[in-house]
Amino acid sequence: MSTIILGIESSCDDTSAAVIRNGYLLSNVIAGQAVHEAYGGVVPELASRAHQQNIVPVVHEALKRAGVRKEELSAVAFTRGPGLMGSLLVGVSFAKGFARSLNLPLIDVNHLSAHVLAHFIKEKDELHTAPEFPFLCLLVSGGNSQIILVRSYNDMEILGQTIDDAAGEAIDKCSKVMGLGYPGGPIIDRLARQGNPKAFTFNKPHIAGLDYSFSGLKTSFLYSLRDWLKEDPDFIQNHLNDLAASLEYTVVEILMDKLRKAARQYKIRQVAVAGGVSANNGLRQAFREHADKYGWEIFIPKFGYTTDNAAMIAMTGYFKYQDRDFCPIDLPAYSRVTL
Numbered sequence: 001m002s003t004i005i006l007g008i009e010s011s012c013d014d015t016s017a018a019v020i021r022n023g024y025l026l027s028n029v030i031a032g033q034a035v036h037e038a039y040g041g042v043v044p045e046l047a048s049r050a051h052q053q054n055i056v057p058v059v060h061e062a063l064k065r066a067g068v069r070k071e072e073l074s075a076v077a078f079t080r081g082p083g084l085m086g087s088l089l090v091g092v093s094f095a096k097g098f099a100r101s102l103n104l105p106l107i108d109v110n111h112l113s114a115h116v117l118a119h120f121i122k123e124k125d126e127l128h129t130a131p132e133f134p135f136l137c138l139l140v141s142g143g144n145s146q147i148i149l150v151r152s153y154n155d156m157e158i159l160g161q162t163i164d165d166a167a168g169e170a171i172d173k174c175s176k177v178m179g180l181g182y183p184g185g186p187i188i189d190r191l192a193r194q195g196n197p198k199a200f201t202f203n204k205p206h207i208a209g210l211d212y213s214f215s216g217l218k219t220s221f222l223y224s225l226r227d228w229l230k231e232d233p234d235f236i237q238n239h240l241n242d243l244a245a246s247l248e249y250t251v252v253e254i255l256m257d258k259l260r261k262a263a264r265q266y267k268i269r270q271v272a273v274a275g276g277v278s279a280n281n282g283l284r285q286a287f288r289e290h291a292d293k294y295g296w297e298i299f300i301p302k303f304g305y306t307t308d309n310a311a312m313i314a315m316t317g318y319f320k321y322q323d324r325d326f327c328p329i330d331l332p333a334y335s336r337v338t339l
């Protein structure tokens with residue numbers, strides 16, 4: 001008999017629903033929210049409202065594209081947290097009502113572990129290689145920068161994490177200082193391809209162990225820029241590509257230095273990357289270079305699974321379904337939680 005999981009994601013500013021049958025992805029529908037662009041960041045109240053408008057059509061579309069009737073579903077998996085509370089509540093409430101109306105079990109999913117488990121999403125007719133346990137995963141997004149030891153789908157340990165800003169947050173803030181749009185990550189990535197990564201040097205942190213810090217880089221970038229602008233008011237326009245390339249290079253170096261250290265310390269050579277910043281071309285290139293140089297077996301997600309999506313929620317739900325790891329209907333959403 002088939003196991004068919006409906007996944008629902010609404011933790012930030014993407015409303016998404018996906019259907020997975022026996023571990024294979026049938027559909028993954030994502031509705032983004034352009035409304036935030038004008039504000040240079042996600043406005044929580046606007047995000048919740050947009051989720052409310054999107055959730056029903058997105059779920060309907062996901063079932064339609066999958067060719068699955070709702071009566072055929074085995075369970076409903078939903079993002080419980082972390083995320084914006086107002087956004088989470090839309091997905092959590094919908095999932096609960098939907099599951100109750102069909103008498104289906106509910107599966108709560110931690111958004112962070114789902115990013116890691118995105119590596120297990122299989123698409124039909126695709127030759128797919130998933131990492132084997134244990135492996136290391138660098139989870140880098142707008143809210144997180146963590147090195148995770150993944151022992152199994154439900155046994156993950158954070159070996160190191162940022163003590164202040166996340167990598168994506170630092171990139172976004174530096175990009176904002178240069179007057180670029182939001183989110184800055186993809187813009188910096190695009191500009192960096194044309195620039196010299198060694199044109200400028202910014203401070204790298206000296207943090208013990210496997211933890212990260214990105215606030216110093218942000219300050220270093222800001223102060224350097226302030227000094228250069230005194231000399232040349234058009235400094236940003238004149239050096240945009242080099243600034244982007246040098247910033248990206250520094251962030252990637254900081255990330256890879258600690259990841260290398262973790263791989264050495266834990267004697268693990270299967271290394272994955274996940275989260276929004278894993279879309280970055282400089283970071284992807286660094287992973288490929290490490291594979292060549294250190295014999296790592298690397299796992300880089302498809303672009304579509306780097307940012308928030310429900311396919312990873314359904315995938316995690318599929319794993320939990322095997323263990324009948326269901327949750328009660330009165331389980332609350334949580335905005336702050338770790339793995």
Ligand code: KG4
Nearest residue numbers: 141142143168183185189276277279280307
């Ligand atoms: O995982 P994600 O979609 O969402 C949350 O953090 O909630 O990550 C978003 C982050 C943003 O900081 C964005 O600027 C960054 O991922 N990002 C990138 C790229 N694409 C997205 N950073 C660098 N290069 C990219 N190509």
